[in-house]
Amino acid sequence: MSDVKQTIAVIGGTGGLGSALAFRWGQAGYKIIIGSRNAEKALLSAAKLNERLGRTSASGLSNRDAANAAGIIVLTVPFSNHKAIVEEIMEAAQGKIVVDTTVPLVPPKVSRVQLPEGGSVAKLAQERLGKNVRLVSAFQTVAAASLAKNKPLEGDVLVCGNNVEARTSVISLVEATGLKGWHAGPIDNSVVSESLTPVLIFLNKRYEMGHSGIRIVGN
Numbered sequence: 001m002s003d004v005k006q007t008i009a010v011i012g013g014t015g016g017l018g019s020a021l022a023f024r025w026g027q028a029g030y031k032i033i034i035g036s037r038n039a040e041k042a043l044l045s046a047a048k049l050n051e052r053l054g055r056t057s058a059s060g061l062s063n064r065d066a067a068n069a070a071g072i073i074v075l076t077v078p079f080s081n082h083k084a085i086v087e088e089i090m091e092a093a094q095g096k097i098v099v100d101t102t103v104p105l106v107p108p109k110v111s112r113v114q115l116p117e118g119g120s121v122a123k124l125a126q127e128r129l130g131k132n133v134r135l136v137s138a139f140q141t142v143a144a145a146s147l148a149k150n151k152p153l154e155g156d157v158l159v160c161g162n163n164v165e166a167r168t169s170v171i172s173l174v175e176a177t178g179l180k181g182w183h184a185g186p187i188d189n190s191v192v193s194e195s196l197t198p199v200l201i202f203l204n205k206r207y208e209m210g211h212s213g214i215r216i217v218g219n
């Protein structure tokens with residue numbers, strides 16, 4: 001990624017993961033547009049973020065307007081509404097990088113892998129959005145609650161996508177949060193990241209851990 005930081009639209013940025021990522025990226029000097037189904041809610045969320053950051057880094061718009069106005073679009077919406085939101089931002093996303101954080105969790109069994117038909121949310125999103133969109137999957141294994149704290153983070157992030165430059169750009173976004181990003185191959189590999197989250201939720205319960213994450217080691 002060049003030195004000029006692109007504006008990031010965080011679709012669903014009023015929620016847990018989106019607001020936490022927006023906080024980290026705001027701290028790192030990115031301009032953020034919080035997207036919401038309700039533009040007023042987005043404005044309120046942006047105002048809260050600016051107050052926390054102590055400067056004006058964020059604005060708020062409807063999801064579609066946010067996607068139109070930004071260079072990079074990050075999806076942080078529940079799996080249950082992912083398809084509809086992808087369709088809403090489809091036109092705005094053409095020619096851009098879209099980062100998909102979605103885990104196909106199907107409550108109440110959130111500690112069980114339940115992949116969608118077609119295998120992976122991110123792969124389906126790439127197919128729906130088309131080849132002009134560089135879809136990159138990331139952040140599935142990072143807990144929003146950890147990102148939301150104003151503390152250094154530990155852990156790694158698998159970054160999957162068919163376009164190497166887009167993956168490199170997203171690795172810069174991962175590093176801006178304080179985590180380490182890894183090129184983890186094409187979008188087909190996102191099935192692994194999406195499957196890890198239910199396992200981490202299981203570990204959190206089984207071992208009474210706050211928020212487990214992943215680390216790649218080389219021995």
Ligand SMILES: NC(=O)c1ccc[n+]([C@@H]2O[C@H](COP(=O)([O-])OP(=O)(O)OC[C@H]3O[C@@H](n4cnc5c(N)ncnc54)[C@H](OP(=O)(O)O)[C@@H]3O)[C@@H](O)[C@H]2O)c1
Binds near residue numbers: 075080
């Ligand atoms: N939370 C985590 O720790 C975490 C970690 C890794 C990955 N993820 C993934 O990140 C995505 C967002 O997770 P989250 O915990 O941030 O979710 P969340 O807080 O429940 O929802 C995020 C936002 O999505 C929007 N939204 C759109 N359609 C919705 C619907 N039908 N019902 C509820 N909200 C809807 C809402 O914004 P508006 O009402 O403003 O539109 C909401 O604030 C999920 O796909 C999740 O799997 C989460």
